[in-house]
Amino acid sequence: MAYSDKVLDHYENPRNVGVLDKDSPNVGTGMVGAPACGDVMRLQIQVSEEGVIEDAKFKTYGCGSAIASSSLVTEMVKGKTLDEVAEIRNAHIAEELALPPVKIHCSVLAEDAIAAAIADIRAKRDAQASEKSAASA
Amino acid sequence: MLVDFSNNYFELFEFDVQFEIDIEQLDASYQSLQRVLHPDKFASAGDNERRWSMQAAGFVNEAYQTLSKPLSRATYLLKLNGISIDEETDTHMSPMFLMEQMELREALADVAQSTDPYAAVESVRKQLTASIEKTSQAFLQSSTEQKWDAARSVVREWQFLEKLKQESRVIEARLDDDA
Numbered sequence: 001m002a003y004s005d006k007v008l009d010h011y012e013n014p015r016n017v018g019v020l021d022k023d024s025p026n027v028g029t030g031m032v033g034a035p036a037c038g039d040v041m042r043l044q045i046q047v048s049e050e051g052v053i054e055d056a057k058f059k060t061y062g063c064g065s066a067i068a069s070s071s072l073v074t075e076m077v078k079g080k081t082l083d084e085v086a087e088i089r090n091a092h093i094a095e096e097l098a099l100p101p102v103k104i105h106c107s108v109l110a111e112d113a114i115a116a117a118i119a120d121i122r123a124k125r126d127a128q129a130s131e132k133s134a135a136s137a
Numbered sequence: 138m139l140v141d142f143s144n145n146y147f148e149l150f151e152f153d154v155q156f157e158i159d160i161e162q163l164d165a166s167y168q169s170l171q172r173v174l175h176p177d178k179f180a181s182a183g184d185n186e187r188r189w190s191m192q193a194a195g196f197v198n199e200a201y202q203t204l205s206k207p208l209s210r211a212t213y214l215l216k217l218n219g220i221s222i223d224e225e226t227d228t229h230m231s232p233m234f235l236m237e238q239m240e241l242r243e244a245l246a247d248v249a250q251s252t253d254p255y256a257a258v259e260s261v262r263k264q265l266t267a268s269i270e271k272t273s274q275a276f277l278q279s280s281t282e283q284k285w286d287a288a289r290s291v292v293r294e295w296q297f298l299e300k301l302k303q304e305s306r307v308i309e310a311r312l313d314d315d316a
Contacts, residue, residue: 031230031232031235031236031239032228032229032230032235033228033230033234033235033238033297034224034225034228035222035224035227035230035293035294035296035297036224036225036296037300038238038296038297038299038300038301038304040235040238040239040242040297042235042239059239061238061239061242061246105225105226108225108226108228109228112228112229113228116229
C-alpha cells in the first residue's frame with residue numbers, strides 16, 4: 001500500500017519529536033495505544049496560564065501513518081487554545097494526510113492522544129485551583 | 138453429520154468451551170477431519186456434496202487456526218461471550234502498561250547501537266516471553282471465573298506483547314542481514 005506524499009513527509013521529517021517534563025504543572029501528557037497494531041503514542045502539550053498551547057511534543061512507536069498522524073497533530077495544536085484543540089477530530093487528520101480506510105485507526109489514536117493530554121492538563125489545573133481555594137479558605 | 142456448521146469451534150473439536158484445551162487432541166482431530174474432507178474423497182461426488190465438502194474443509198481450517206494459537210483462542214472465547222476487544226477503536230490502556238511498552242520499544246530501537254545487539258534483542262524477548270506467559274495465566278484465571286471485563290483487558294494487552302515479539306524477530310533478522 002502506498003503512503004501519500006504528506007504521510008511520507010511527516011514520516012521522514014517528523015515535527016516535534018521529543019519529551020516535555022510530565023511533572024510540570026504546565027504540561028499535559030496523553031498516552032494511548034491501539035491493540036490492533038500494537039502502536040504506542042505519547043503526546044504532550046505545554047499550556048500557558050491563559051490556556052494557550054505553547055509547545056507540543058510526541059513520541060510514537062508504530063507505522064508511518066501513526067507517526068505522521070501524531071506529527072501533524074503537534075503542528076495543528078501549537079498556538080491554539082485548549083477549547084479549540086478539543087474540537088480536533090480524527091476525520092480532520094485522516095483527510096489532511098489522505099489516509100486510506102485501513103489506516104483510519106491511526107488518526108483515531110492521535111485524536112484520543114490529544115484528548116488524553118487535554119484531560120491531563122485540565123485535571124492538574126483543577127487540582128491546583130482547589131488547593132489554592134483550600135489554602136485561602 | 139460430519140461437520141455441523143452451527144457448532145462453535147470448540148464444539149467442532151469436541152472440547153468444552155473454555156480456554157484450556159488439549160493441543161494434541163486438537164491436532165489429532167484436525168488431521169482426521171482433514172483426511173475425511175480431502176478433495177480426493179469427493180472427486181466422484183455430485184456438485185452439492187463437493188461444494189459442501191469444500192465449505193466444511195474451510196470451516197475446519199478456520200476453526201483449527203483460531204484454536205491452535207492461545208491469543209486467537211482467547212479472543213474467540215471472548216467473542217462467544219459477546220465481548221469485543223475493539224482493537225481499532227478503543228485506545229485507552231493502563232498508563233503503566235503503555236509506559237512499559239514504550240520502554241521495551243525504546244530498548245528494541247536501541248539494540249543495533251548496543252555492543253552486543255543479539256544479547257540486547259534476546260533480553261527484550263525474554264521479558265516479552267515472560268509477560269506473555271503471565272498474561273496467558275491471567276486470562277485463564279479471569280475467563281474461568283467469568284470475569285469478562287478483566288479478561289478483555291488482558292487480551293488487549295496480550296495483543297501488544299505479541300506484536301512486539303514479532304517486531305523483535307524482524308529486528309533480529311535485520312541484524313543477520315547486516316552482519
